[in-house]
Amino acid sequence: MPSRLIVSRELADLLKLLAHPDRLRMIEELRLGEKDVTGIAEALALPATRVSQHLAQLRAQRLVEERRDGRSHFYRLAHPQLAAWIVDALQFVDIRNRLDEGEHIDSVRALWSAQAPNTSH
Amino acid sequence: MPSRLIVSRELADLLKLLAHPDRLRMIEELRLGEKDVTGIAEALALPATRVSQHLAQLRAQRLVEERRDGRSHFYRLAHPQLAAWIVDALQFVDIRNRLDEGEHIDSVRALWSAQAPNTSH
DNA sequence: CCCTAATCTGCAACAATTCGCAGGTTTGCA
DNA sequence: TGCAAACCTGCGAATTGTTGCAGATTAGGG
Numbered sequence: 072m073p074s075r076l077i078v079s080r081e082l083a084d085l086l087k088l089l090a091h092p093d094r095l096r097m098i099e100e101l102r103l104g105e106k107d108v109t110g111i112a113e114a115l116a117l118p119a120t121r122v123s124q125h126l127a128q129l130r131a132q133r134l135v136e137e138r139r140d141g142r143s144h145f146y147r148l149a150h151p152q153l154a155a156w157i158v159d160a161l162q163f164v165d166i167r168n169r170l171d172e173g174e175h176i177d178s179v180r181a182l183w184s185a186q187a188p189n190t191s192h
Numbered sequence: 193m194p195s196r197l198i199v200s201r202e203l204a205d206l207l208k209l210l211a212h213p214d215r216l217r218m219i220e221e222l223r224l225g226e227k228d229v230t231g232i233a234e235a236l237a238l239p240a241t242r243v244s245q246h247l248a249q250l251r252a253q254r255l256v257e258e259r260r261d262g263r264s265h266f267y268r269l270a271h272p273q274l275a276a277w278i279v280d281a282l283q284f285v286d287i288r289n290r291l292d293e294g295e296h297i298d299s300v301r302a303l304w305s306a307q308a309p310n311t312s313h
Numbered sequence: 314c315c316c317t318a319a320t321c322t323g324c325a326a327c328a329a330t331t332c333g334c335a336g337g338t339t340t341g342c343a
Numbered sequence: 344t345g346c347a348a349a350c351c352t353g354c355g356a357a358t359t360g361t362t363g364c365a366g367a368t369t370a371g372g373g
Contacts, residue, residue, distance in 0.1 A: 078304050079213040079220075081285045082278065086211035091331085092200040095207075099200075108350060121332070123350060133286040142340050142349045150284050156277075157203065163271050164202045165254040183199050212361085229320060242362070244320055263319045263370050 088132055093117060094125050095157065098134075099183065102154040105138065105147035158184055209253055214238060215246050216278065219255075220304065223275040226259065226268035279305055 089095065096115050100106060108126065112119040126146055129135045134153065138145045148154065161180050210216065217236050221227060229247065233240040247267055250256045255274065259266045269275065282301050 074300070074303055075217070076213070078282075078300055079216045082216050082281055083211050083213045085281055085285050086207050086216075087330090090204050090207035090211050092197070092204045095200045095203050096196070109348095118333080119350075120334085124332080124352085127351075134284065139339095144350065153284055156280060156284070159277060160203055160206055161199075163255065163274055163277070164206050179195070179199055182195055208360090230318095239363080240320075241364080245322090245362080248321075260369090263317095265320065 085132065088128060088134070089157070091125070093121065094129065097122065097125060097129070098148065098154055098157065101135065101146060101148050102151070102184070105145040107143040107145045109143070111146070154184075206253065209249060209255070210278070212246070214242065215250065218243065218246060218250070219269065219275055219278065222256065222267060222269050223272070223305070226266040228264040228266045230264070232267070275305075 089098070093115070097111055100111055100114055106114070108119055108122055111117075111126075112122045115122070126135060130137065130146075133149055135146045136149050138147070158180060161176060161183070166176060210219070214236070218232055221232055221235055227235070229240055229243055232238075232247075233243045236243070247256060251258065251267075254270055256267045257270050259268070279301060282297060282304070287297060
C-alpha cells in the first residue's frame, strides 16, 4: 500500500510547480479574474515567452484554464482559492533577517494581495 | 518598491523547501509530536543520513526546532499548523489519471493524515 | 581514555529546472 | 494571399537540487 508515497509525490510535484517567484506572481495576478498572456507579461514586467512557458506548466497540472478569443489566450485560476492558500503560507516564512527590518508580516500580507500598482490602463 | 518581488521569492523558497516527497512525509511524521532522527528514518524507511540532510534544510528555514537529549536529536514542527496547511493542498492536485482510478480525494486525505502503519513499536 | 551510537557535514556525480532564442502555429485583416 | 500580432514549442547552456559515501562531531558507558 504505497498510497502514502504516491500522495507525497503528487504533493511534491504540485509544490514544485508553485515554487517559482514568477509563477507565484502570475497566480496572484489572476486572483481577481482572467487575463491574457500579454496582460500578465506587462503587469509583471516579464518577457511574454517566459510567461507562456510558465503558463504551459500550470496548464499541464490543471491549475489554470484557458479561453481563446481571437489571437488572445485568456487564463484564469482553475481553483480561485489557490491564491488565498498561498497567502496563508506567509505565516511560515522565517522573518528574521529576511524582509527588510521593521516590516511586519501583516503589512507584507496586505501588500502581496493588494491591487498591482497599475502599470498601465 | 520591490517588496512584492521579495515576497514572491521568499514564498518560492519556502515552497521549494517543501517540494520534496521525503520532506513532506517527514513533516507529516512530526505532525503528532517530536521524534528523533533514527525514529523518523525508520518510520519512513529512509537512510538516516538523508533524513539528517533534509532536517538541516528544514532547520535552516526554521520550519523545525531541535531538542537534544543525550545522543538523540529530537525534532518538532516550529508551526504545527504547517501539516494541516499542506493537507489542504490536496484539493489542488489534479486527480485525473493520477491516484489509482476510483480513489477519492477524501479517502486520500484521510489516509495521508492517518497514523503511520506502525513499522515498529 | 577508548569504543560505539547517533548525528552532522563536505563533496562529487548525477538529475532536474530555468531561460533565452530560434522557429512554428493560429488568427485577424487588408 | 500576404503580413503582422499573439502565443506556443524545442532545444541547449547555465544553474540548482539530490544523494550516497567518506570522514567529522558529540555524548554515553565501561
